[in-house]
Amino acid sequence: MKTKTAGVVALLATILIAMACNTAQKSSAEAVLENIRTRTSIRQYTSEPLKEAEIETLLKAGMAAPSGKNTQPWSFVVVTDSETRTSLVTKGVNRMYAEAPCLIVVCGETTMLRRPADAPADAPEEEMPNPNWSIDCSAATENILLAAHALGLGAVWTACWPYEDRYAPVKDILGIPEKIMPLAIIPVGHPAEFPVPKDKWKPERIHRERW
Amino acid sequence: MKTKTAGVVALLATILIAMACNTAQKSSAEAVLENIRTRTSIRQYTSEPLKEAEIETLLKAGMAAPSGKNTQPWSFVVVTDSETRTSLVTKGVNRMYAEAPCLIVVCGETTMLRRPADAPADAPEEEMPNPNWSIDCSAATENILLAAHALGLGAVWTACWPYEDRYAPVKDILGIPEKIMPLAIIPVGHPAEFPVPKDKWKPERIHRERW
Numbered sequence: 553m554k555t556k557t558a559g560v561v562a563l564l565a566t567i568l569i570a571m572a573c574n575t576a577q578k579s580s581a582e583a584v585l586e587n588i589r590t591r592t593s594i595r596q597y598t599s600e601p602l603k604e605a606e607i608e609t610l611l612k613a614g615m616a617a618p619s620g621k622n623t624q625p626w627s628f629v630v631v632t633d634s635e636t637r638t639s640l641v642t643k644g645v646n647r648m649y650a651e652a653p654c655l656i657v658v659c660g661e662t663t664m665l666r667r668p669a670d671a672p673a674d675a676p677e678e679e680m681p682n683p684n685w686s687i688d689c690s691a692a693t694e695n696i697l698l699a700a701h702a703l704g705l706g707a708v709w710t711a712c713w714p715y716e717d718r719y720a721p722v723k724d725i726l727g728i729p730e731k732i733m734p735l736a737i738i739p740v741g742h743p744a745e746f747p748v749p750k751d752k753w754k755p756e757r758i759h760r761e762r763w
Numbered sequence: 764m765k766t767k768t769a770g771v772v773a774l775l776a777t778i779l780i781a782m783a784c785n786t787a788q789k790s791s792a793e794a795v796l797e798n799i800r801t802r803t804s805i806r807q808y809t810s811e812p813l814k815e816a817e818i819e820t821l822l823k824a825g826m827a828a829p830s831g832k833n834t835q836p837w838s839f840v841v842v843t844d845s846e847t848r849t850s851l852v853t854k855g856v857n858r859m860y861a862e863a864p865c866l867i868v869v870c871g872e873t874t875m876l877r878r879p880a881d882a883p884a885d886a887p888e889e890e891m892p893n894p895n896w897s898i899d900c901s902a903a904t905e906n907i908l909l910a911a912h913a914l915g916l917g918a919v920w921t922a923c924w925p926y927e928d929r930y931a932p933v934k935d936i937l938g939i940p941e942k943i944m945p946l947a948i949i950p951v952g953h954p955a956e957f958p959v960p961k962d963k964w965k966p967e968r969i970h971r972e973r974w
Contacts, residue, residue, distance in 0.1 A: 557768065579791065579794070580790070580794040580798075580913075581794075581913040581914055581915070583790070583791040583792075583794040583795055584794055584795050584798045584909065584910065584912075584913035585820065585823075585824065585910060585913060587791075587795045588824045588827050588906050588909065588910060589823070589824075589827050591827070591829075593829060609796065611969055612796075612800070612964055613796065613799045613800075615963045615964055615965060615968065616799050616800050616802070616960075616963060617905065618802075618804060618905075618908065618919075618920050620922055622961070624963055624965070624968075626968065627968045627969075627970065628968060628969050628970065629970045629971075629972075629973065629974055630969060630970070630971055630972075631972055631973075632972070633972050636972060636973070683925045683926070684922065686897065686898060686901075687897060687898075687901045687922070687946070688901075690897075690898045690899075690901030690902055690905070691901055691902070691904070691905040691920075693902070694828065694829075694901070694902040694905045694906065695799050695905065695909075697829065698795065698799065698906075698909070699795065699796060699799060701795075702791075702792040702795035702796060703792055704792070708829075709829050709902075711831055711895065711898070714894045715894070725973075726973045726974050727973045727974045728974045729974065732974070735898070749827075750833070752826045752827060752835055753823055753826055754826060754835070757826065757835075757837065757838045757839060758822055758838070758839050758841060759838065759839065759840045759841070759937075760840075760841055761840075761841070761842055761843070761844050761847060762840065762842075762847070762936075762937045762938045763840060763937050763938045763939045763940065763943070
């Protein structure tokens with residue numbers, strides 16, 4: 553009888569564990585979709601710094617983005633120094649730069665080596681504008697925001713390019729080379745606010761087969 | 764004794780379930796990061812069409828993207844009609860348009876209503892260029908690619924804007940209004956190829972504190 557009871561309990565336990573594992577498996581896709589759905593801009597942070605491993609995870613996510621012809625035109629400046637962060641605050645906007653323990657400045661290489669369109673196949677490559685750099689760097693920025701949310705961190709996309717009054721001081725303060733353009737600054741920290749994500753679903757924005 | 768054994772087994776079961784749940788919880792972040800890491804461009808699809816629910820999930824992910832001043836400048840044209848898809852193939856490139864069961868054309872509103880910079884506070888808003896539309900629509904495109912991968916679908920980002928030879932025929936064929944610009948076309952289907960994701964991790968692209 554003892555063995556029988558133990559057997560029944562073990563069976564029940566096995567079923568429950570199997571159910572838990574099944575939920576876990578199913579929720580892999582759901583976890584991704586929920587993370588996309590619930591990510592929202594966080595502009596208030598605690599003073600707790602980010603761990604190096606967290607910063608690396610965010611940058612890995614950024615570099616996993618797709619890019620036109622796989623050019624990967626991105627670079628990142630990670631700023632944790634309080635004085636530098638504070639100096640990036642312009643005109644009282646973007647106080648988050650001073651308050652977030654970490655900033656990730658997403659930069660793009662605005663030129664690329666390629667053969668001019670009408671040149672013969674054996675012509676040398678020349679340095680030409682990369683028309684796709686801001687698009688590719690935007691995908692990288694979104695990946696970082698999604699990864700931050702997954703880690704329980706709070707972040708917000710603040711724009712640099714194409715606003716000269718924003719990118720010019722950033723280039724100057726961080727010593728960013730001429731051909732490199734900061735697209736966005738992402739303040740990241742542990743959230744000190746928990747806003748409800750906006751519901752942005754608008755079926756009227758969907759057209760079928762043609763506009 | 765019977766009760767005691769059952770108690771021990773129940774305790775063990777509880778511990779195992781708790782461990783399973785903990786793994787499930789932990790893997791929620793890991794699922795997101797792995798999805799970002801393993802997403803890759805898929806250019807070969809089976810003939811199986813997408814379910815309506817899948818299309819809606821992809822569009823919901825797109826509309827969940829962040830946007831400058833929350834303008835949400837995106838609209839989407841979903842094309843499943845084979846003839847329309849085939850007509851979008853230009854110069855033999857982008858054969859995926861004909862082969863994927865579904866195309867999502869990510870479009871952006873290139874203008875927005877706002878008050879001119881130097882106008883008084885009570886001045887009426889005017890239709891002005893939206894400098895952020897392509898950035899916002901890029902974030903929406905990346906969200907759709909990540910959601911597709913999470914659902915086990917295959918997709919690839921193909922560029923329209925800023926390449927006139929690509930966006931002009933798309934606008935023409937789909938009847939897209941003058942002020943709306945197609946940024947990208949995403950062919951989506953069930954994958955018929957399983958390429959290994961590229962490792963794009965480049966620590967040399969990271970700068971600390973300044974460039």
